[in-house]
Amino acid sequence: MKRYHVTTFGCQMNEHDSERMKGMLESLGYAEAPAAEEADVILFNTCSIREKADSRFIAHLHQAKGLKQRDPERIIGVGGCWAQSVKDEVFARFPFVDVAFGPGQVHKLAEFLTSDSLTAQGFFEFEGFTGHLPGKRARDFQAWVQISAGCNMACSYCIVPSTRGREVSRPLEELVEEVRALAAEGVREVTLLGQNVNSWGRSLRAPAGRSRSFAELLHAIDAIDGIDRIRYTSPHPSDMKEDVIRAHAELPSVCEHIHLPLQAGASRILKAMRRTYTRERYLDRVAMIREHVPDAAITTDIIVGFPGETEQDFAQTLEVCEQVGYDGAFTFVFSPRRGTEANAITEGLVAHEQKVERMQRLVEVVQRRATERAQRFVGRQLDVLVEGTSRTDPSRLRGRSRHNKAVNFSGVASPGEIVPVQISAATSQTLTGELSLLASASRVA
Numbered sequence: 001m002k003r004y005h006v007t008t009f010g011c012q013m014n015e016h017d018s019e020r021m022k023g024m025l026e027s028l029g030y031a032e033a034p035a036a037e038e039a040d041v042i043l044f045n046t047c048s049i050r051e052k053a054d055s056r057f058i059a060h061l062h063q064a065k066g067l068k069q070r071d072p073e074r075i076i077g078v079g080g081c082w083a084q085s086v087k088d089e090v091f092a093r094f095p096f097v098d099v100a101f102g103p104g105q106v107h108k109l110a111e112f113l114t115s116d117s118l119t120a121q122g123f124f125e126f127e128g129f130t131g132h133l134p135g136k137r138a139r140d141f142q143a144w145v146q147i148s149a150g151c152n153m154a155c156s157y158c159i160v161p162s163t164r165g166r167e168v169s170r171p172l173e174e175l176v177e178e179v180r181a182l183a184a185e186g187v188r189e190v191t192l193l194g195q196n197v198n199s200w201g202r203s204l205r206a207p208a209g210r211s212r213s214f215a216e217l218l219h220a221i222d223a224i225d226g227i228d229r230i231r232y233t234s235p236h237p238s239d240m241k242e243d244v245i246r247a248h249a250e251l252p253s254v255c256e257h258i259h260l261p262l263q264a265g266a267s268r269i270l271k272a273m274r275r276t277y278t279r280e281r282y283l284d285r286v287a288m289i290r291e292h293v294p295d296a297a298i299t300t301d302i303i304v305g306f307p308g309e310t311e312q313d314f315a316q317t318l319e320v321c322e323q324v325g326y327d328g329a330f331t332f333v334f335s336p337r338r339g340t341e342a343n344a345i346t347e348g349l350v351a352h353e354q355k356v357e358r359m360q361r362l363v364e365v366v367q368r369r370a371t372e373r374a375q376r377f378v379g380r381q382l383d384v385l386v387e388g389t390s391r392t393d394p395s396r397l398r399g400r401s402r403h404n405k406a407v408n409f410s411g412v413a414s415p416g417e418i419v420p421v422q423i424s425a426a427t428s429q430t431l432t433g434e435l436s437l438l439a440s441a442s443r444v445a
């Protein structure tokens with residue numbers, strides 16, 4: 001039997017695409033190999049969001065070159081955003097690559113593997129959502145659901161609109177059917193995926209002729225039996241409407257966590273980033289979340305050192321972080337990306353040392369506020385979806401709260417169970433506790 005190995009870089013959408021690659025390969029009769037050295041088909045699902053993502057992947061690709069030299073029958077494939085951003089150039093730069101395909105072209109891998117000529121084929125069209133590949137999920141009880149493909153925003157720093165194309169929403173009925181089928185297989189938690197999830201539905205028509213809304217989709221999925229938790233990523237603050245925020249308060253399965261990418265705290269920089277909201281408008285969204293779902297965890301993405309960012313601008317980013325009190329944040333140093341608008345900016349570039357220094361200050365504020373925020377969980381009993389054993393202590397269990405906090409706890413429970421955990425300590429990243437002896441109604445085997 002032929003064997004494959006997939007290495008995944010980048011975001012959750014890429015992880016999901018990799019699951020679909022694996023499902024497709026298994027339907028073609030391939031089995032998963034534990035390491036690239038043992039595989040007949042070696043695949044990389046790549047990311048290009050920052051320069052670091054590129055360089056990490058290139059190092060892996062050179063290892064694959066060595067494996068191909070040892071066994072020329074091996075197939076090397078490169079998919080995902082980096083592949084899309086360089087397209088056919090990949091064959092000139094890396095002649096040992098046999099097949100390359102963009103993020104929307106995962107299904108073309110099957111066409112390639114079953115074709116007669118297994119050399120230098122590239123697939124880079126944008127086709128919207130490319131259908132119903134059988135996914136191979138990492139866990140039986142959790143699933144990704146891709147609700148849209150592509151992105152219609154034009155954030156000036158971001159390579160994604162050029163790697164994933166224009167936005168296409170999948171129909172409501174199709175998504176409901178997919179989640180029903182997942183629930184029937186034992187899935188309890190779904191994460192809805194899109195580059196801009198909450199703009200979902202704008203191009204779709206409901207029977208009455210109006211367009212669909214993301215809140216409507218949340219309602220429809222909440223109504224499906226067996227789905228206990230709904231998450232989604234990533235929303236755009238400009239499309240964060242009150243009906244979506246209310247859904248968090250009103251629908252039992254929509255989790256108390258909202259990832260709301262800030263990117264920068266100064267309206268001037270937001271404008272240069274083409275984020276389509278101001279600092280005030282962003283804070284207004286946060287206030288609306290706090291009003292309807294006071295306990296919600298709010299997390300964010302922040303970019304430091306965008307061209308033109310002054311000390312005053314950066315101080316405003318720190319201020320927003322102090323004010324919001326994020327439960328967590330992903331922080332990035334600005335990285336110029338080929339083909340983006342910001343890549344062409346030549347004035348006001350922030351020096352590397354300055355970026356590093358700002359990053360340190362930012363991380364201090366983010367972590368301090370996250371640690372403070374996390375203390376609200378101490379002494380409370382939280383429902384935890386068990387994922388497995390703790391990474392640092394195999395005698396303990398690990399899971400996630402509805403707020404998306406990692407929880408390490410003592411007790412006996414199986415992966416996929418939702419159990420009550422009494423929280424005794426909290427850091428910025430993790431909560432610690434023990435399985436509550438009080439049986440909870442939420443405990444379902």
Ligand code: 5AD
Nearest residue numbers: 157158261301302303332333334335
């Ligand atoms: N440089 C640094 N960070 C970036 N991101 C996107 N593009 C860039 C870039 N060119 C960050 C944004 C986005 C997250 C996924 O990655 O914060 O929300």
Ligand code: SF4
Nearest residue numbers: 010011047048049081
């Ligand atoms: Fe990387 Fe963005 Fe592509 Fe995801 S969508 S793989 S983060 S470039």
